[in-house]
Each structure stands twice: as structure tokens, then as C-alpha cells.
Amino acid sequence: MTLRRSRTALFSLALVAGFSVAPHYQSDHWSTATAQAAEEKIGPKVTSFFLANGMQVVVIPDHRAPVVTHMVWYRAGSADEPPGKSGIAHYLEHLMFKGTKTTANGEFSSRVAAIGGQENAFTSTDYTGYFQRITPDVLAEMMALEADRMENLVLTDELIIPERDVVQEERNARTENNPGSLLREAMVAALYQNHPYGIPIIGWQHEVNSLNKDDAIAFYDKFYTPNNAILVVAGDVELDVVKDLAEKTYGKVARRAEPGKRMRPSEPPPRAARRVEMEDARVRTPSFQRLYLVPSYNTAEDGEAEAFEILGELLGGGSTSRLYKSLVIDQKIATSGGSWYQGGSLDDTIFGFYGAPGQDTTLADVEAAIDKEIAKLLASGVTEKEVERTKNRLIKQAVFSQDSQSTLARIYGGSLSLGATIEDIESWPKRIRAVTPEAVNAVARKYLKKKRSVTGYLSPEKKQG
């Protein structure tokens, strides 16, 4: 059960095709590609419909091989947790494998394995997803199993308390033993002054320690209702078959709640630049990060998110980017350097910079060099040529990403979970093509302000004052 510590970048492609060579701030961030059927004419015909109980179903045909990707997405993530219950979304994701009225603890996974399937699950700030890769002949059984745990989960203290230790071990491995993750937690907590995105997806350790059955059941009953779920089936299967099977399985699950529109506390206008400085004995190479609070695809004005997508790539996506060329190749101030935009989130999100000093340079040198590139950008802007090149690169990555059935399924599930429509996804290349250099300059000038930012330094331990 993979925890997704970062939010899905709704339409960002940088990492999907293995493009990004520079170490990325959020290494497990899975940016997702889009179907750009409209422009590149290679995308599959995606169909979406709703069951009577409100569950959305998306079917993505792919007949290249006898494989099906089956996913259920819930529109609920860590940012939907009640105060003081951080980690419950992710803990519940683990508990979904603990058995139902008719299946035993672990039986879900053993049956998936028995039918030759592969499975995983993930929790983000805005959604929780469960997926399996199976052969088409067992889709009916797979859907019955997944629909069963949507309404029949049975939790007992005997089963779930040990799983809390598993979750804590996961936190230890990913966060407590990883200074970079600890710094990221502290930076994100400093960036978000009011919004729950400031709370880590896996939860604060001390709060996870006291999560219990009632907390899990309350979250399950509130959010794991079919009208809050999206089924995505991609692969070697016909629409009619999926429709029929979905009605016979998920269609039988009663609505248990009306989660309604998701309203989280929003951010006040940022007033002051913040810095987070962490020293840790386990750090070998220092690293620099800068996060800016910026709009997401869901909160941006028209075209702003697309402009950020281009800005992130142009400025810092890979070894041909401005930052890499300037800091790493030309000036040799840094051994890595880049920028990224995490556009896929329900609420305001992050535009980030990163860099690591070399043997003879410091974090302050890297910061100054990045600030100089930002100042240059704000003063002189981007060129038509750079923007065109970046558009081509982004769209090419989207084409590549279509090759992966599970990536496509993730794109659709993630985007729809965040309120996008099929049309939004399909029109992405067109919207990227429409971005002008002026639009890129405008978002940079509007949002890359120090007072909207948190700067982070991670250093080997020195003596503390």
C-alpha cells in the first residue's frame, strides 16, 4: 500500500516519461500525463457515465494486450480529515484490506493474487485510490470484491491495532528516518498557515498513535459511499461489459452519506517570507528548496495553471532548462537545480525550486543563483522560442505517457477526483498550445513573490544555539 506523500499533479508530465533527470524535491510525486486526443489524435475514446447510486464510471479502451486496469477512487484524502485525526485517510486505506462481512483479514489480497492480479493503493491530500491489474476474464470477480469492501468493511481492535504499528513503521521509514522528508513536512507546514495541506498525508506521528476504530469507521462512513467514488476501467474490455458488470456490483451498493462539496479552510493572503532551517546528523549533502503558494488547476484563473506548467518545465525541468544550464553547467554552483509545478490539487498548491551545492559552494550560493534567475525571469521574461520548445516537450511527454494503460487510468481517476471533466483532460494539449509568453511572464510576476514563499535549508548538524 503505497502512500502518496505528494499530491498528484493533475496534468503535469515532467516525470511520467522518466524525463526528469535532476533529483526532484518530491521524489515519489507522480505527475500524470493527459490524454491529448484532441490534438495528437492518438488518444483512446474515453467514456464516462453514472450509476443510479451516483458512482461515476470511466472506461478507457486499450486492446493491445489482454490486460485490464481496475481502479476505484474516493474523493477523500488527508485534507478531509477532522482536526486532530491526521493520518486517518491513509490508515483507513490500510484497513481496507482487513476483511468484510464475508471475507477474512487478508483475503482480498490473496484472492487478487489467486486470480493473477497485481494491486496497490494510495492516499493523497485529495483522494484515496485502490487499483489492480488483472486479466479481463476475472474483472467480474474483481469488481465484486472491490464493491464488497465499499460497504461491508468489518474492523475489530484485534485486527487494526497492529496495523497502526505498520503505519507508524511506514512513517518511520519514509519520514522520521529521512531528514529531507522532515524538512519538507516543516516547510509545507510553514507554507500553509490555515489550510490542512499543511498537515502531512501520513499524519503527525503523535496523532496517528491514537487513531482508533471509531475514527476509521467515521471516515469510511462519511466518504466511502458510491456517490463519492469513481470507477476507472482501462484495458481490453468493452464498454457494454463494464456497464453491465458495474451495475451488478457497484450499482448494488447503497448511498450511505452525502459528503457534498469539499470545503477546507483556505489560506489568508501571504504576508511574509518564511525560512525553515534544519540541521541533521544524517545529512550528507546539503540541499536547498523554495516553495511558493500558487493556484492549482482547480483554483487558477483561466490559463494560469497551464502557464505555470510551462514555467516549471522551461525554468527547471531537466537538463535543458534555464536553471540546470545556468547553475550546474555554466556557473558550476550547484550539482542539481530545477523547478516544478504541482498543479493537481483541489486547493492552492506549490511551485517549487530546488538545488544542491557542490564541494566548493554553499546553500547561500545556490539560493543567490536561483534568486538571480528568478529576478532575470521577472525582469526580462521568457522568449517565444523557449515557450514553443517547452510546449512541444510537454505534449510529447503526454504522448509517451499514453502508452501506459495504468498511467492513463491514473490521469483520469486523479483528475476526475479533483473536479475536472473528461473534456478538461482532453482539451489540455489545446490549452497548453494556447499559452503565450506574456501569460507565463504574468503568472511569474503575480505569484513568484517572496512573501508567498518558504525557503528551506537542509544541512549536516552543527552545534545548536
Added chain:
Amino acid sequence: MTLRRSRTALFSLALVAGFSVAPHYQSDHWSTATAQAAEEKIGPKVTSFFLANGMQVVVIPDHRAPVVTHMVWYRAGSADEPPGKSGIAHYLEHLMFKGTKTTANGEFSSRVAAIGGQENAFTSTDYTGYFQRITPDVLAEMMALEADRMENLVLTDELIIPERDVVQEERNARTENNPGSLLREAMVAALYQNHPYGIPIIGWQHEVNSLNKDDAIAFYDKFYTPNNAILVVAGDVELDVVKDLAEKTYGKVARRAEPGKRMRPSEPPPRAARRVEMEDARVRTPSFQRLYLVPSYNTAEDGEAEAFEILGELLGGGSTSRLYKSLVIDQKIATSGGSWYQGGSLDDTIFGFYGAPGQDTTLADVEAAIDKEIAKLLASGVTEKEVERTKNRLIKQAVFSQDSQSTLARIYGGSLSLGATIEDIESWPKRIRAVTPEAVNAVARKYLKKKRSVTGYLSPEKKQG
């Protein structure tokens, strides 16, 4: 209706007797004295009892003049607000003057004025209070009026929407037009990563904008119930009279809710030093602040809060303190400098430092000088003599503060709202006397760690990157 932007320092005395000459970080912070009857033998005999509906009553005799201080405290403040509803505690405090089933809008205040009373109200993170200074002959009427609005508040949109503008104007005057307050908001938001103390008492402006009648009534119904209230009557009145009047007024108010134990999301262990840098065109003199997350009287282990009380005073309370002598008098690096402990809060609180550079020095100079004093403290500790002198000073201030009837009433009301007992308040001088230099050194070494801190710089505006 005064907004208390800072929490009451439960037993801290530094400001009560007008002692502190240096500009204080939180200028409207009203630190409160304690009754130290046990030691100094001058305190009044304070009585406390409960009405049948669970309301606590505290009577503090003071027969020097025909004056009575009448206060009602609710154990509910901004940290008890639901997510996204910041400011509702303070907004409700304003709305409590809007009329009841039997009184018109503004009638409460006009009747208090008609009986020759003075009144005010205040909201903190942990409590909300209403008080009047009256003559003894009108106490019955005063109690009837206050008891009436405990259960009979009537709100209409016509009356309350304009009051929201009043609250916003208050925020404009206190915060938006005050760069120091904006910096404080940002620093406190950065200090608290999970706990609602990170949210300003007056509320985030954008959230206050959408508060409505339902939000106010929900908060009122949940918290303004007699079993969540404390009545404090100080002054020229006999216990039996208060008891009789309280039973006839507040005693008739039915319990409407069971707020139970207050459980707020708590802080994760701090991992990284944070900095907040604000530039603002309105700033004339730069200023430096440092906040450390430390235990309060309510969360500290035995004796730690008392040790912090001494540390704050010894290090930075006024012109005889270490910091003032070193930074202002000897080195002439700063024009002000000091430290403070805000011990009175339900959950973990703040130990703070402040300083302002002179004509020829910078914020970095002030910070370095304060850091040097902290390093010296951690390395060499405090002396027996300094600690004794500080104890005497603190206890003397407590004696002075007893002279004010309303201060005494505030001490009792505030402390009891935060979970203290009468005995806790009365034993404070004894507990201060018991603090050893080792205990002071121990809390300094345990808590004055950079990773527990937020450092703030407020500067005149320069060009932003």
C-alpha cells in the same frame, strides 16, 4: 469590546504593575498577577462553589470601597472554533450585545450605563469574558441581565451583518494597518504547525467575511451553557448575598450542552528552526522577535512553568534584566531588548525575545547579541543571587497587583478558565519561592533550542525578489 489578541499569562506579573518599561512584543498582552495569600498574608479569602447547573461561582471580598466587579467567563475561545470559522468566538462576543428575547439591541449596554456601570468584554484563545464594574446595590440587576443573555440571545441578519463590518474594521485597525501585528500573525502561524493557536484570535480576514448567524448560534449553543461558565464577583459584597443572587439568576439557566474536555490538535515535535521576514513600507524602525514553543502552566511538568516565569523576568523583564543591560546599556547594539513568558494557556505556549536595533546596528546584530546571551545562559546558567532577586521582584509585583479589584478578578477568572484551582492560584508564591537556579537552567537547556523557534524580522520595504 476589547479583543485580547494575546493569551492571558496565567500567573505572570511582569506587566501588571506597569513594571515593564521596554516595548513588549505583545503590547496588549495583559499578564496577570496571582493572589499570594499563602506567603504574603495580605490576600483576601476567596470562596468558590458550584450552582446546581454546574456553573462555578467565585467570590473575592474587597470592602475598601462600594464597588463590585462582576465577570462571567466562558471556557471557550478562538482555539475552540471549528475549522474554517476563525473569528467566530470574537464575533459572538460582539453579538452578545445585540439583544435577547426580552431586551433590544444595545439595551444591555444602555442599562449598564443607566445603573452607573462600566463594562467591557474580551476574547482570548482559551476563554471569552464579560465584565462590569458597578455599585453593590445594582448587582442583582446586573446578574439578571448577564444571565439573560447566557440563554436568550436573539440574532437576526439585519442586526448582525453590520456588526461583522465592525469586527472587520477592528481587524483593519489592529492588524491590517499594523505591520508588527501582521508579522506576529505570520510568526505564530509558523510556530504552531498543527494546533489552532496558529490562527489569530480575531480570525483570518477572508474567513471572518463569511461568518454568519448559524455559525454564531452554533458556537453559542455549544459553549455558552452555565456548566461551561465561571462567575467571578469581587468587591464590596457578602458571600451569602452573592450565593443567593446567583441562584436566583444564573441558577435558573438550564444546561444546554456538555462541552466536555477541550481537546485541540496538538503540536508535533518541532524539527526545524523557522524564520519569517516581513518588509513593509509603513515600518519606520526595524524589529526583531524570536518565539520558542514551550509548555504552559497547564502542560508543563511540575515547576517548569514557574522556572520559565523566573527566566523570562531575569533574562529580559525590564531595565535591570540581563538582556537590557547587555544589549541596550553596555553594548549599545539595541534600543530595546527583552524576553517574556506567556504561561497562561491551556496548551503549549510561547517564550519570546524581542529587540530593536539602533541607528548604526542591524537586525542581524541584535539577533547575534541575543543569541550570544542565550548561549551564555545555556553554558553558564543563572546564579542563586539573580534568581532570588527575580523571585522577590515577581512576588512584589503580585502584591502590587492585589491592590486592583478588577485585576484580582481577572486572575481568578482567567486561571480557573484554564483549568487551575483556587489552590493553584494561592500556592503560586510558594511555588515561585521553590524554584532553584538548577530548575531555571534545566528549562532553558531543554526548551531554548533553535528547532523549537521562529525568528522574525520586520523591516522597512526594499525591492522584492
